[in-house]
Amino acid sequence: TYNMAIGQGFLLVTPLQMLNATAAVANGGTLYRPQIVYQMTDAEGRVIRSFAPEVIRQIPVSPENLALVKEGMRAAVEWGTAMNAYLPWVSVAGKTGTAEYFIDENEDGYPDRDRQGNLPTHAWFTAFAPVENPEIALVILVEGGGEGSDTAAPIAAQILQYYFPTPSTGVLPEAEATPAPGEQPTPLLPGPVGRHFKAKVVGVDDQEAELSQLVGTVVDARGQGLPGVRISIDAGGAPIFETATNPQGGFSYNMLNASASPRWNVKLIGLPEAEELHLEVEPFKRYTVQFYEVAP
Template sequence: MERRLRFISFVVALVFAGLLLKLFFLQIVKGPYYRELAEKRSLRVISLPAPRGNIYDRRGLLLAGNTPSFALFVDPRLVRGEKGDAVLRRLAEMLGEDFPSLKQRYLIARRKSVADQVLLVEDLDRDVVAQIEARRYFLPGVEIKVEPRRFYPLGEAAFHLVGYVSRINAKELKRLGSQGFGPDDFLGRSGLEAQFEELLRGKKGRKLVEVDALGRVRKVVAEEPPQIGKSILLTIDSIFEKAAYDLMESRSGAIVLLDPRDGRLLAFMSAPGIDPHQFLKGFSFEEWKKVINDVKHPLLNKAVLAYHPGSTFKLVTAMAALEKGVISPAKEIFCPGFYRLGRRIFRCWRSWGHGKVDLIKAIEVSCDTYFYQVGELVGIDTLSKFARACGFGRPTGLGFPGEKAGLVPDRAWKLKVFKVPWQKGETLNVAIGQGALTVTPLQLAKFLAAVVNGGQLHTPWYVYQVFDPYGEILEEFGPRPEGSLPARRRTLRLLRKGLVAAVNGKEGTGRAAKLEKILVGGKTGTAQVVGMKKRVKSEKLPYLKRDHAWFMAYAPATKPEIVMVVFVEHGGHGGSAAAPLAGKFLKMYFEGKWPSS
């Protein structure tokens, strides 16, 4: 019996010794480790979003700013299992949603999320926020954060100019994480928001907080406030931008306005647009499908895309001919309604012809036959050289995202791309702005500005100042002259005389832009989209086969202060589709009477 008691005592002593040894190991050896771990679990670093800088028009009116917004985040470590479902049920009730759909959304968001917390709902209503905050004790793992949310006062009217922002995705985070980006950050996706991302983006702050077991903040230990991004003052006028957009109504196209004296942009509009706030809310599958299948391509900025310029390019053909001396302004060419080159017949837009026309008359009535013959005399080598010297075939220098260079075709290009030599008939097509030649509305505005200001080419610009949150100017910008047109003053005067005749002459193709008290100069353009064996009225063709309509204008013709290019995609004829829009805008501009909107 005594031996048995000794054995039991020995076993008990051994167990206690083991426990004491374990306790010693946990408290003394591993104590610092577990204390540090406990501290880490009770302290959390919260990233504080930095508001982006604002974008203002030349009047100081807001084009892009920030407004406070509430976002609901969920911590998957605390919201899981049956208890997690209970939390989601309470949330569904307060959000006015059914539990299954909310849970499904949560599971999808959790799977996609690369952060510790999952973003569940953005832009919460203030009443819902109050309900959630009042019941926070019953919602462990749920947190509401106040975020600066982008706000665009002009909405879709300035969509292509200003652009939009959206949250960074997992793929981008891997690439940009080392640059300080986090999973909840926003990126500029298009327009000015993308072009000036580094300027507009602020520097995030940090807050060290103490949290309880339910993840609720109990105390702020330390805080480093965020720094607001830099703001931009533009040369753009939001009144012009909105008026231009409204003029387009349901049409697709672009309107570019600039000051010919220094190249500053006054309006830079493409239609149709999309409400940029929709990118913050997100699109449903059906909504996005509708956007990308829209034949008017609301995602594309037509102001910087390249199209056949049609008869607006005849000014370049005339310039090259005058400078090379292949024609004189007074030389008349007979137009019977067509021009024969070998076996091919090139038709004038007026089938019965224009009769005898000189240079000024040819510009006024936009006679194709005249410019076919002049183009043949000039030749593609000279014509392409002049086109490039006028700024075509390369980006304008504005630096706008997605800007196209356009194409000035020549012999070398044809041989390289198609492996066949250039044909004379192709020169005739280029001479009237057809064939492989393409230009952007912005390029055309830049060119016309130089024609009417005496020959000085300016790189278009739209950023006037960059300043910090306190209003201190950090950078200031101005005109960027880049050379001259390859033309004498006499040549430019003749071109301007033709432009005035095109709007004010009895047979001018741009008569729809004529004003009573202000002398306007301009040129129409009708660019064929598909070849037709016989002439068919544009409105009788399917939308995507209709001609593009152009009109470029300047005013006052005596002392130009504004240049305007109107492009209507698949709009039909320049004289009937684009010129009237220019006339309406210029009337508002000089009368100072704008729509109340």
């Protein structure tokens, strides 16, 4: 039973089925029939046919239990396994997944095992946003991609950033975070506008994935994390990714491609006094960095 409950073993699901289930959680329990076309128009833009949503059924789950699921998914993004999908300017609820291969080892196409003898896993992530009034639900599946938290969640973050454009200011309005069990929510720290930051590489470690990983923090003079600070990452001067620090001041990017560019740059957006960080990237590495406040 537990094997089925965590989505492993004999449980089979398509990305569309998972997306439909996520949308049902987001909208309060209504399961709709998936459709591709919203409406048809003529050459002048006049609507000639519309396709109304079709309800399949109501999920027999109480509103109280659905609310608990939503809150758990929100907490997963804000301080759990899905932190790589966190966006300070919009509330996101999500769930990561790591699925097993389900084919016979004697069949063609069976994957190679890694150096430890383990099979690769499929990276899953599903989400909806905003939590309070959902507009979009999505699902990411990367076959053989490893863990959902490392591979699929960052892809979802990029999609959500496109759907919900970032504010133009350097420091973003902070979403109210759900505290971890046993923790008290900390007050939002003053924004770092006009303050000075240095940058350093804390460590470089080996990892299994060829695409290298960047993990960083932005801290004030007391060493406390600063939430809502926008981060820009570029490859040899070409903008690649934009993110923002989570409630603990952390950020990450999991697709540093040394083949695309050996030199990657990381900087704080809207903070001209902040030092820019330059990385000479090699494959199979995990780079831990920090931006820290100093006296002007």
